[in-house]
Amino acid sequence: MFKNTTELAENKLLLLYIFDKLNIPLSNSHITQIILENNLIDYFSLQQYLSELIESGFIKDTKEDKWHMLTITSRGKDVLEFFYNRIPESKKDTIDKYINSHISSIKKDIEVFSEYEPLGNSRFMVNLKLREGEDILIDLKLPASSNDEARHICGVWKKNYKDIYDKLMDFFK
Known part of the structure; x- marks a missing residue:
């Protein structure tokens, strides 16, 4: 092996x-x-x-x-x-270069979560989460009426999480 x-x-x-x-x-x-x-x-x-x-x-x-x-x-x-x-130095160099060029996307992916799960009858529950370090800033669950809608919500969250979070926080001021 x-x-x-x-x-x-x-x-x-x-x-x-x-x-x-x-x-x-x-x-x-x-x-x-x-x-x-x-x-x-x-x-x-x-x-x-x-x-x-x-x-x-x-x-x-x-x-x-x-x-x-x-x-x-x-x-x-x-x-x-x-x-x-x-x-081996060659492997460390490979990893160092990869991390340097991808660190912001890796950290963003770690801090911005989105997933969905089926509930039955073609319904889904979408879970959106934003973390800063150990702190959870937002943990939001939304229903979706189709797999496509659930994927769309996850995509919008990944692209616009900062604007969504800021608007939500402004709402509570």
Whole structure:
């Protein structure tokens, strides 16, 4: 399954490096996107590594509503610091360049949530959330009468969350 134990260790350290470098909670889909867009680890191995890192206490999986967010633990930081030099410079450079060019979109995605779930009879519940750090600024649930409407609401929220939030706050002044 794995070419060797060195590759296994390097890949797990690389994941810890990414979590440490970003220093923000990441969803599984965000870490998967970073890894796959840079062709660093195949999808199935990545999921296995993440599970093993969680089991060993190097990353923490916290659930907020329906979202699972992954963060590096102090134990994970200690391991990374100790074995930092075992991560190939080329992989660190690849990650650093990716993070530098995508940091604003990664942070925006982390702070602005939108999802929907079916309720039955072609009805959906849309959940919109805006976070600033650990603080939840808004958590709004809206009904939608179709899958298309639910996706549309999520898209509008992602594009216009700041204006929507500001107008809502102005309403309460």
